[in-house]
Amino acid sequence: MDVLFVLGIATGITTALFGFGGGFVTVPLLYVLLSQDGSNAMHSAVATSTCVMIFSALMASWRHHRHGSLPWQTVRPLVLPLAIGAALGALLSAQLDAALLRHLFIGYLVLTLADNLLRKGFLQPQQATLQPLSASANAVAGSVIGVIAALLGVGGSVMTVPLMRRRGASMTTATALANPLTLPVAVAGGAVYLLLPAVTTTSAGQVGLVHVPAALTLMLGAWLGIRLAAPLIGRIPDAVHAHAYLALLTMVLLVMVML
Template structure:
């Protein structure tokens, strides 16, 4: 189990730095499947498997997105003038989303994750803007747009444990960003969601007297988180050399392909 987590942590690091996602889209299906296989669906951990997977994913993202943000900062691919206005609103949305997740049935949460993925894939493929090559002329948004979209992104991301990249990358892409810029900005935009969401999952689960045994803080599986973070650190170091080197249209197509692969895994489990 530990080597599998380490290997998938490495994959998480690669996809985080190159595509702006990884923590949720890889950790949630993997950890959900492992918990069910190890403990069964009728055990206390098995019944909380989706909540544990989502909460642990948000915790892993604190470290993954933080490291990836540093790498993109060094590479000079971040646009802080576009990132800063979103961060507070995403953090607010994350608290709301994590609170809602703790009051939802785990099976419903899994299907919400699947529907969210499917709609994102269809939207990116069939709506103009995502698949076309961009010259990276990004159009700014109004304060009202930034606030409303930030809260929505943070809410859905924390609810499903996937980070904001699945919404911020298509959003920035349609506003003229290249894939390199869009995926670079997805990392610092996921960071406030990850911090707010993790703290909410820990605090609210403790208040509800959820006890899943040692190495758990609320719904966060600390042991799994540590191993995944270690693998993620290796993956980020390996993938950093490819920042800005993937052709724009190929970058966009690989992004969609990865989403399709994760969708297949979540439907199969």
Template sequence: MTYLLLALFGGLSGITTVLFGFGGGFVVVPVLYGVLTSGAGGSLAEAAAMHVAVATSTCVMIVNASLSTRRSARAGTLLSAWLWPLAGFIAVGSCVGALAAGFVTGSALRVAFIVYLAITIIDCLGRRGFVSRTVEGEPRRPGRWATGPGGIVIGAIATFLGVGGSVMTVPLLRRCGLSMTQATAMANPLSLPVALIGTLTYMLAGTMSVSKLGVGYIGYVNLIAFAVLTCGAWFGMRLAARWVGRIPDQLHARVYVGLLVVVMLSMVVA
């Protein structure tokens, strides 16, 4: 039953990766945290549930974001000139966030995740430019401050929480004048530095931990959960591909915010 649940939510993560650029973190972290805290992974895994959920999430994100990036490149929805140097600054920030995550408890990580979501939801609804586009004419590339310091902050927070950074890159690109289809497509390649650095860090941190989680883990990454979630995600991405570009822009933005609310509430009651 646990594996079926993970497969179903893996499929949902694939859908959200393609349509919303989430990469899987906002779906995988809450469900895997819930599974582990129910005792399904053993006492050690339950004690480190949030770290395992975040680590496995970043590992799933590598596959999801890579496959979605490939699909977007073929479809021509990526603006390659916008990816660099923003992706480089996000990578730098990812190193900072990965180091910081090793100094906090699972409870603190969970609270940070919830607070981060709440702030993002309020920002999307409260500021102009997200739900409806306000930029006239051609989209403008992010400025120097948004690219440099902004990219570092995005990478640090995203890796610290294991969420890929799409909740910051999508609103940023949206306010630069991109459609939701373009902004969500761009979020996936920008999430790859976070996924790669986050996964490596959590693997090393778990391996060096005094209380190692044992067989079926590389560091904090649960390999069985990773495999099941990834298989489910592959089917979800194939299902969602037919809807890319067909959802009205404003509805796309509203559903994006609605999904953030659902994920936040699921973590509050977990």
């Protein structure tokens, strides 16, 4: 559990500074730790990560709100589509083979990195101010992000941050937005995961597909990590922030490939 607590601290730091919510940090290690308890390790890792994101995204959203970096008018139209998509994604995730789920996680990381590196708009925004999405775009984008985020347990940051960057947001604003936009995904997806029966024999402390002791330890670490990272919110130069975001995704990809 000591390892999980340290991982929770890393989750809190990356949630506050990069809007990750914890998914891309927690899923790989949870996959390793929970694989000792049965063949549903990937399902349990995704489900547990999704529930942890409820806590970490809520805390980080409050920190960004206090800092004044959250444009709530951008958040509200996406909440319902994200929640609906997340519920569907969680249901779909439970039906997929664990090996396929792991490969989808890796494939999504590869596509995200390639898109952000090769297509203009992420490293250097093409617009000076954040441009709002249309009502139809909010519905489509929110639903798709919700499905993928809950399916893979990643929270949506790796879709919402590039989306907001290409709409003209700074990295501070884009990563701040990722946290409240993760909440409907985590709540809807987490509820489904808690109610679903385990894919195989459950381990001690597991409710549905969620490993509760692991989730609680991660939440405690995340609380500390968010407090440690709070003084840095809004103080990282935009270009450094964007490159660091991609560097972290690359590290997670390498870890997941080597598992």
